[in-house]
Amino acid sequence: MKQLLTIFLLIFFFSISYANTGDEAKIQQTYKKYRSALLSNNGLSAWQEIDKRTQDYYHDIAKDCISLNRKDFDRLDLISKILILRIRLEYRAEQLKKMDGEDIFTVGVNKGWINKSSVQAIEHFSKVIVNQNMAQGFIEQNPNFPTLYFTKEGIYWKISLWKHLEMGNMVLKQDIQNKKMSENEFLSIILGQLSKYKVDNQIFDGPIK
DSSP states (O other): OHHHHHHHHHHHHHHHHHHHHHHHHHHHHHHHHHHHHHHTTOHHHHHTTBOHHHHHHHHHHHHHHHHOOHHHHTTSOHHHHHHHHHHHHHSOHHHHTTOOHHHHHHHHHHTTOSOOHHHHTOSSOSEEEEETTEEEEEBTTBTTSOSEEEEEETTEEEEOTHHHHHHHHHHHHHHHHHHTOOHHHHHHHHHHHHOSSOOOGGGGTSOOO
């Protein structure tokens, strides 16, 4: 009986270790494909590696670019405001009506709107922590703070960019406080740095026709 219990425990722990190792390999592979897509400005390939929650977020952004008025716009978080304003600055209403979340995300990658420097410096994760259907990737330079988050969808691991949106909003809010400026001033400065087009205040109220 004792021998059977020992064998059972060995099989049990080996199975857990094997599953975690398999998940880690899949996570590293997902990141590798996402990194390659960003570095080659391949938005369609990058879209395939992000999770549904992130994709839904971009679908919402695409709708908001068309329909959101100033009152509802003011209720949004900072990163969503920046995304909507930049897209409204770059595209006219008729163009936006034909775009969905995938188009918005793809354009961002293809045009280099999404910063490549972070993925360029990271070829793989030194450590991956898996907790059921969620995971975190770590690098040696910052071993105590996750570099990227993942969600398991079916048998695939996808990148959860929405987690970084939450953290990014906190950073931007703090930056506004430190600079002691209004939110609209901050947004105008950011847009001026991001886009080659002159900021038209009309984009705060809706798309330019």
